[in-house]
Amino acid sequence: MSTHAVTRQDFDQYMVPVFAPAAFIPVKGEGSRLWDQDGREYIDFVGGIAVNALGHAHPSAVKALTEQANKIWHVSNLFTNEPALSLAKQLVENTFADKVFFCNSGAEANEAALKLARKVGLLSGIAGKNQIVAFNNSFHGRTLFTVSAGGQAKYSKEFAPLPSGIQHIAYNDLDAAKAAINEHTCAVIVEPIQGEGGVITAHVEFLKGLRELCDQNGAVLIFDEVQTGVGRTGSLYAYMNTGVTPDILTTAKALGGGFPIAAMLATDQFAQQFAVGDHGTTYGGNPLATAVGDAVFAIINTPDILNGVNERFTYFKAGLEKINDKYQIFREVRGAGLLIGCVLKSDYAGQANRINALAAAEGVLGLIAGPDVVRFTPSLIIPYKDIDEGLARFERAVAQFTQSVAA
Numbered sequence: 001m002s003t004h005a006v007t008r009q010d011f012d013q014y015m016v017p018v019f020a021p022a023a024f025i026p027v028k029g030e031g032s033r034l035w036d037q038d039g040r041e042y043i044d045f046v047g048g049i050a051v052n053a054l055g056h057a058h059p060s061a062v063k064a065l066t067e068q069a070n071k072i073w074h075v076s077n078l079f080t081n082e083p084a085l086s087l088a089k090q091l092v093e094n095t096f097a098d099k100v101f102f103c104n105s106g107a108e109a110n111e112a113a114l115k116l117a118r119k120v121g122l123l124s125g126i127a128g129k130n131q132i133v134a135f136n137n138s139f140h141g142r143t144l145f146t147v148s149a150g151g152q153a154k155y156s157k158e159f160a161p162l163p164s165g166i167q168h169i170a171y172n173d174l175d176a177a178k179a180a181i182n183e184h185t186c187a188v189i190v191e192p193i194q195g196e197g198g199v200i201t202a203h204v205e206f207l208k209g210l211r212e213l214c215d216q217n218g219a220v221l222i223f224d225e226v227q228t229g230v231g232r233t234g235s236l237y238a239y240m241n242t243g244v245t246p247d248i249l250t251t252a253k254a255l256g257g258g259f260p261i262a263a264m265l266a267t268d269q270f271a272q273q274f275a276v277g278d279h280g281t282t283y284g285g286n287p288l289a290t291a292v293g294d295a296v297f298a299i300i301n302t303p304d305i306l307n308g309v310n311e312r313f314t315y316f317k318a319g320l321e322k323i324n325d326k327y328q329i330f331r332e333v334r335g336a337g338l339l340i341g342c343v344l345k346s347d348y349a350g351q352a353n354r355i356n357a358l359a360a361a362e363g364v365l366g367l368i369a370g371p372d373v374v375r376f377t378p379s380l381i382i383p384y385k386d387i388d389e390g391l392a393r394f395e396r397a398v399a400q401f402t403q404s405v406a407a
């Protein structure tokens with residue numbers, strides 16, 4: 001089984017080197033299991049980085065995709081289409097929002113949100129109301145505007161000059177927010193849980209404070225729920241657990257369960273400030289993407305699935321803590337729902353990647369959230385027996401890791 005038409009070496013030969021993919025190539029997935037070109041099986045605790053919310057090849061998602069594929073693939077935004085309207089209706093009826101704009105990625109959803117906020121600032125009539133407040137360590141995507149809004153200089157500094165008018169302050173620091181937000185602020189953009197930044201949860205008091213500051217200063221409060229949305233934290237959207245409602249929310253990753261789709265949700269007050277021609281996208285709201293999203297969203301938005309996410313959090317966390325009782329490598333296991341971060345003790349700082357490499361060799365896939373945090377974002381319906389088997393494999397990797405460090 002080693003004569004493959006394409007190999008991992010081809011990546012280095014043919015692909016722009018912005019990624020460093022694993023040494024193996026997954027070729028098939030079912031539920032929370034994956035197989036590579038050599039037929040090796042892996043338990044998938046990555047879930048496409050919080051994307052494959054229903055695992056791989058979920059029958060309802062496959063059905064939605066193939067049925068739509070036989071009807072109509074693409075019509076352009078010169079026409080609307082039935083799947084897009086159906087998904088938009090679901091999103092509006094189940095959230096704070098009144099209007100939906102579809103696009104293809106989290107970055108594009110945030111780009112739309114930030115552009116809308118700039119337009120809102122302009123229409124306010126207040127001179128210079130174009131300042132954006134964002135947070136250190138945040139992640140909002142890779143377009144130039146969204147890397148600039150993101151709070152990790154390593155992703156933006158090589159691409160200067162950057163869009164201006166963006167200030168970064170400390171996350172969970174309400175005093176810093178009070179000092180930064182004023183009548184010239186058009187938007188505050190925040191992740192309810194910083195995902196890429198280390199699985200760090202915003203304090204409810206902090207989010208409440210941001211809401212008040214935005215109200216007092218006429219600024220748009222944007223929640224980036226690209227990672228936390230669509231059931232990931234055990235509620236449909238993370239804001240629903242905070243008592244704080246944003247004006248604009250961005251959602252992507254899990255929305256298509258693996259098919260590329262994203263959306264910006266907004267209240268009428270703000271959505272109506274965009275006019276025909278102000279913003280757009282060729283593929284946004286594409287019938288294939290929205291048909292899959294419509295099916296995936298309907299499945300996840302049920303008490304059964306959402307309660308199951310919370311139950312799996314408790315179960316998964318207990319399993320990780322049991323491993324930690326034995327090997328003492330984590331300072332903390334944190335997160336919500338199936339967005340779990342294991343923070344390495346300072347002795348093991350910077351080793352999250354190494355642990356995951358050992359885990360992959362044992363047949364379980366994990367990811368990182370910065371160099372010191374091992375992150376897990378599996379399918380929201382991962383079977384308990386797959387959690388057990390994955391954690392057993394992970395424990396073997398941790399045992400090897402601690403032995404190799406001690407040696």
Ligand SMILES: *Cc1c(COP(=O)(O)O)cnc(C)c1O
Binds near residue numbers: 107140
């Ligand atoms: C992944 C992510 C993005 C970017 O989404 P893309 O689809 O990669 O553009 C933006 N914000 C958050 C919080 C994310 O986790």
